[in-house]
Amino acid sequence: MNIIVCVKQVPEVAEAELEINKEGTGIDTEDLVMGINEWDNYAVEEAVLLKERHGGSVTVVTLGDEGSEDVLRRALAMGADEAVLIDDQGFEGSDAFGIARGIYGAVKDLPYDLILTGAQASDDGWAQVGPILAEWLDLPFASLAVDLQVNGDLVSVHRELESNTQEKVELSMPGVITVQTGINDPRYVSVMGIRKVRNIRIRETDHGELGLSKDEIGSGGSNVVSRTLFLPTGGEGAEMLTGTLNDICEKTAQIIRDRGGVS
């Protein structure tokens, strides 16, 4: 079976302190490490697992700049066979529709049985591209997959619901599935592994080749007029414990004893 996986390069922010740029329109990414969106990493692994079980090929697609080649190489090292890079600055400032237009253009004529995307990206968190793509390609879809089994022309998917509950649904292939984190255990990618795939040619394309005009993509094509970033406030905020490490731990231990009834 042939599987397409849509991936995105994002800044790794989980343990970083973020700074908003002077204009208030974005964050300073200079000091941040770029990497594959966590959800997409699980999607690539799931595609490679399916290929190992059922045969076929895996094609990874991304939309970004030259730097995005890194996430494609990484996916190739994990076991993907081919890669497509929509290398186009014109997509900068796109909303989810704009990104979906680019991906749609790049995948619509490729052979596929399944298209996998991450359920969302860790930067903008729209969680929209997968189902939009499915509608435009006239394919059935399921989002938030935490388990996925292919049986003949059908794929059964466990979707993650709230409160420790899942639902099992079944769709016909071809289809689009968005992948939730935790669905599998993504394999480790070594520097050696990436070196081994350095000669695989990455197919590059752009909006013109995909038949998109400039006003359909980027900030011009976005439904958003303006965007202002600010640091969240909320709650009363914590009382910060300060002093030497020993002082801090002494105070903390006292709080745990008082509030938790620990002797």
Place this chain on the structure above:
Amino acid sequence: MDEILVLAEHRRGEFRDITFEMLNAAKTLASRNRLRVTVLLLGKDIDEIAGHLESSCDNLLVMNSPELTDYSPYPYLLALEKTVNERRSFLTMMGHTAVGMDLAPALAARLSIPLISDCLNVTLDNGTLEVERQIYGGKINEKLRMKPFAQYLVTQRTGCFPTSLAHDKATQKFTLEPPVWPQFRRRFLEYVEAELSGVDITAADILVSVGRGIGKPENIPLVQEFADAIGATLSCSRPVADKGWLPKDRQVGTSGRTVRPKVYIALGISGAFQHQAGMKNAETIIAVNKDARAPIFNVAQYGIVGDLFQVVPVLKEKFAK
């Protein structure tokens, strides 16, 4: 029509809290902008719970069909497409939940209406939609001003509005005829409850909870020993359960468990919204994180900016017998 159309969400015969939260969000927006609030309720034998919503909205649209027993996107899309088109609803709202995250982008694509997902708050400025939402895992907020459109679609984040329901409207109820359903390419089969490993984190008085900051599975014993020393149970945030370093039923958050211990000690947890939703009602929250701006400090009563690997051993010593 100048209305906000709210898609009611329910599962196994009960409304989800997001339904009431959306009603409160919609009513706040509606009263400031002279809009009406219409609720769309899709289900089977749904009149039993429809009564709860009477006198809480301007219009209540109810469609009953066996195809609508459990949520599935294709019957929902057909029903919504027809309703939103015919009524020309200005704003259609659904939850940013497993239902809305599935359905809303597909509806947006089908109707070519802009979708703004995971909104904390939606306001109108001279007819232009403005929304507040979070990006980068809740570390940054953004305010978006949208282009003018005749119709918009939003998904509302859970937990931003009260779940109480005011009965302050004269509700007009309408019954919608279900369409002739085609063959759908996706079917709901069954609900699946997650397996339980035997430890019930919701019963613990004290939880020591670890997040991404724990780094690797080899570090789990360090925090387990600390938890043992203070008689606490070990729980975790999503990344730790995703990686299988602790069982899934130790996960605190929207898709895991909701806990209310006397003391919740968050170690290396940045505190994304989904995690906060599961622990913010703990009596006392103590957070240790390297990032002074981590969102966890917004819900904690006590904060320590530092490395958990330095703090935990010293803290454990304080409880040595």
